[in-house]
Amino acid sequence: MQACELNVIKYILFVFNLIFAISGIGLIVAGACVLSEVGEFSHFIEGRLLAPPVVLIIVGCIVFLVASLGCYGAIRESYTMLMAYAVCLLIILIAELSIGIAAAVYKGDFDSAMKNIMKDSLHSYNESRTDRLAWDNIQSKLKCCGVTGPKDWPSKTRPLSCCHPIREGAAPPQEFHCQDAIEGDQILYNDGCFDELKMKAESSANVLMGVGIGIAFVEVVGILLACWLASAIKNKE
Incomplete structure (x- = not known):
């Protein structure tokens, strides 16, 4: 047994x-x-x-x-x-x-640290190629703009990656259209990248x-x- x-x-x-x-x-x-x-x-x-x-x-x-x-x-x-x-x-x-x-x-603490890193990187967009590529990548992939929204970008420095890609048959948007657009405009991604990245994480x-x-x-x-x-x-x- x-x-x-x-x-x-x-x-x-x-x-x-x-x-x-x-x-x-x-x-x-x-x-x-x-x-x-x-x-x-x-x-x-x-x-x-x-x-x-x-x-x-x-x-x-x-x-x-x-x-x-x-x-x-x-x-x-x-x-x-x-x-x-x-x-x-x-x-x-x-x-x-x-x-x-x-x-x-x-x-x-993780959320706070991630937000601070994103803010520091955003302000280095024009000085650092690494930051520029990183922001263009995340904004294009996650369809977002800025840390908490488009207003995070200083005046006249908002990149084209903050805006919707050119649709087939539509006139190509000029850079100043993206820079001068205000929150709520259809051309802009109006969600902040922090929330999108946080949701993904x-x-x-x-x-x-x-x-x-x-x-x-x-x-x-x-x-x-x-x-x-x-x-x-x-x-x-």
């Missing part, structure tokens, strides 16, 4: 770890997708805001390796390897929870949170199964 129980737990844990290894690959893919999505506007985003997807990719790699350890430990019926596997899962779980709590606590954060919660649940199940199998092996011995 004891041997039957041991075999059942062993193969359940083995199958579980195969699924867990695939979820590790899923973590890597999710982190890479979010990083490419938000990283395009990294000029306006502090390095610490790009940390979560990078951490997710690292955790995905670790999860894949730990799942392999769990598979090997289950097949070999090694008490030591199974306990090491459970401890590794517990450490990963604690690290994920810590990152999530830190991100929630410092969310307001929050959308990506929600994806990471969903994936992280799912993986955390899987990790708890993995810890319980590993401890159960390790206990069965110890009783057998």
Whole structure:
């Protein structure tokens, strides 16, 4: 009876770890997708805001390796390897929870820092090619203008990227039209880029949170199964 129980737990844990290894690959893919999505506007985003997807990719790699350890430990019926596997899962779980709590606590600071970076960069638009390219890119891609709106641009310096692209068959808008347009004009993007970028970052954060919660649940199940199998092996011995 004891041997039957041991075999059942062993193969359940083995199958579980195969699924867990695939979820590790899923973590890597999710982190890479979010990083490419938000990283395009990294000029306006502090390095610490790009940390979560990078951490997710690292955790995905670790999860894949730990799942392999769990598979090997289950097949070999090694008490030591199974306990090491459970401890590794517990450490990963604690690290994920810590990152999530830190991100929630410092969310307001991240928003404030991002807005300040955008304001400083906007005032350097004419002096810095990097800032100019970054602003033209974000305004064209996100269909926005300025930090909080078109009024952020000093008089006569509003770039063409603040305005809608030329429609086929329409007369090309002259630069002064874009510079002299006021908020509410159809030619202008009237939404600020800070809100658009914040929405994009929050959308990506929600994806990471969903994936992280799912993986955390899987990790708890993995810890319980590993401890159960390790206990069965110890009783057998």
